[in-house]
Amino acid sequence: MAKGHVLVLPMPCQGHVIPLMELSHRLADEGFEVTFVNTEVDHALVVAALPPGGAAELRQRGIHLTAIPDGLAEDEDRKDLNKLIDAYSRHMPGHFERLIGEIEAGGGRPKVRWLVGDVNMGWSFAVARRFGIRVVSFSPASTACIAFMRKIPKLIEDGVLNEKGWPERQETLQLAPGMPPLHTSLLSWNNAGAAEGQHIIFDLVCRNNKFNDDLAEMTICNSFHEAEPAVFKLFPDLLPIGPLVADRELRRPVGHFLPEDAGCLDWLDAQPDGSVVYVAFGSMAIFDARQFQELAVGLELTGRPFLWVVRPDFTPGLSTAWLDAFRCRVAGRGVIVEWCSQQRVLAHAAVACFVSHCGWNSTLEGVRNGVPFLCWPYFCDQFLDRSYITAVWRTGLAVAAGEEDGVVTRDEVRSKVEQVVGDGEIRERARLLRDTARACVSEGGSSHKNFRKFIDLLSE
Structure with missing residues (x-):
């Protein structure tokens, strides 16, 4: 009998699917059943890139792959992040709600108790909570990236940014000693696509900050304490559990969009x-x-x-x-x-x-x-x-x-x-x-201890 049933939802990009699939393998190792929710386009890529028998192997491990639409036509450019984010933010909540309803009504599988959701998919936290599903937020980026996002109100207050997220001053920022310096022209929400669509990503970041603060019971990060100590001192609520790997032999499928050349x-x-x-x-x-x-x-x-x-x-x-x-x-x-x-x-x-x-x-x-x-x-x-x-x-x-x-x-x-x-x-x-x-993820290391805290929460 599985410990519980966990929904896992990445942002529909390769760099977000991989770490959450690695985490899904770790959850399966701990006895949880996982439903991994990709968009239909990404799901098709992942399934096509799996080695022979890969999908059956995942199901046997308790990882079930499923998909919902992202709101874009099949031939539209999903490398245009402004377009992708605008579409999925408007269309995916309804599809996600329908999927949860179907899982709840289907029977034969444990009730979904938790959502482990990409921090960039904050809308899903609200959907999950309407079903009584508890939420853990997952950050696939550096924790310094999250720190810059959390500091947006302060940066606006200090006159570094305007209300739309654009820099008012050309200068190098360092949020705390020991953190990576970053020029104001290189802030992540201003460098993800065409300038005319920047507001889509900036608005998403601001909404996700609120979703995370209000609805997530824990925020876990694919990082380790000794890599980013200044950030974890600044935000001690962020729990690093990385670097994540699916298995020591690096052979389990982790959701690649293209077949691997061996x-x-x-x-x-x-x-x-x-x-x-x-x-x-x-x-x-x-x-x-x-x-x-x-x-x-x-x-x-x-x-x-x-x-x-x-x-x-x-x-x-x-x-x-x-x-x-x-x-x-x-x-x-x-x-x-x-x-x-x-x-x-x-x-x-x-x-x-x-x-x-x-x-x-x-x-x-x-x-x-x-x-x-x-x-x-x-x-x-x-x-x-x-x-x-x-x-x-x-x-x-x-x-x-x-x-x-x-x-x-x-x-x-x-x-x-x-x-x-x-x-x-x-x-x-x-x-x-x-x-x-390597020491961090070993028995007694900081990431290993944080991972156990995460598993203990999911086991409640």
């Missing part, structure tokens, strides 16, 4: 330890053809083996002839895949550094494996994560784009890769942070 792991096995440059920009970043080519040639110029994740939609309009010629030039030394098991790649001894967009999942995966970073943020909270890596933990460097054209040149790529790989102090700091992260 062949790259065999290729890594053949490379010397500490030799490979791993390059990946997550699920949302888009490069134009010129920037793609500069990066490609920069990797070629390093003379090092590299593994590069290039999604099918990463560079629209790139010349296939140019790419084919590049593949020929780097054959054997450079491997390009559409997607991979990033956690298993970063855990591989062959990897020397991680050229990353600095999404929080990627950041924690690199941290947990002691991999130095070359930071190349794209949007949203990734600039804040870069600040952690370069200014607080000092486990990596950042690329510098040209002031006039915004392009990171091939020479910049080559030079910065060499600096990161060759810096013994960066490697040592990365190793020490890795050891700290």
Whole structure:
């Protein structure tokens, strides 16, 4: 008999689905039954990317995948966060309410007792409470990101922001000593899409702050205390339970939207330890053809083996002839895949550094494996994560784009890769942070203790 039935609801983006699926596996290990609610489009991607028998394996573990509409037409651009958030905020509450009603009426499964909801889906907290379902809020981003969001009223009061969330002053903010500094031009709600739609995300953040304060009984974070001590001192109610992993062997399915290329792991096995440059920009970043080519040639110029994740939609309009010629030039030394098991790649001894967009999942995966970073943020909270890596933990460097054209040149790529790989102090700091992260999730560690508090709450 299951301990209880938990609904899990991520924001419909890859970087939110993965950590909540990892958490779902942990809940299943504790004896809970989980219903994991994706949007219909994301659900289809996850199911299609599962290995043979993957869906049955999840059901056997007590994790049931289901879906509701997000309010967008099937062919609309879900990388437009303004459009996506506007649609799901208006359409998903009704569908979510219907789903809960169907689960309640269906019988045969334990009654839903808890919602573990993405902090970006605060509307779901109100829906759940109408059914008598208790709520835990989950933050998939850095806790510093949550801190900046919580400080919005104070930033407005101090004249740093106007009432619409735009900066009134161009300055670098640091909410507390030891927190990552961030320029006012790089606040996450102003860097997620077209400026004319900024109000959609800013309004969402402000609403979610209230939903979280009023309706969530606990807020858990995919972080660890020693990574962000200044934030947890500022907001002691936030409980870090990370870095999350689904299993020690990193083999359980965690909700990838694209099938993983397993062949790259065999290729890594053949490379010397500490030799490979791993390059990946997550699920949302888009490069134009010129920037793609500069990066490609920069990797070629390093003379090092590299593994590069290039999604099918990463560079629209790139010349296939140019790419084919590049593949020929780097054959054997450079491997390009559409997607991979990033956690298993970063855990591989062959990897020397991680050229990353600095999404929080990627950041924690690199941290947990002691991999130095070359930071190349794209949007949203990734600039804040870069600040952690370069200014607080000092486990990596950042690329510098040209002031006039915004392009990171091939020479910049080559030079910065060499600096990161060759810096013994960066490697040592990365190793020490890795050891700290692993200690936190081990028996008696701070994240392990917080996880037990979370499980005790769900077990009430």
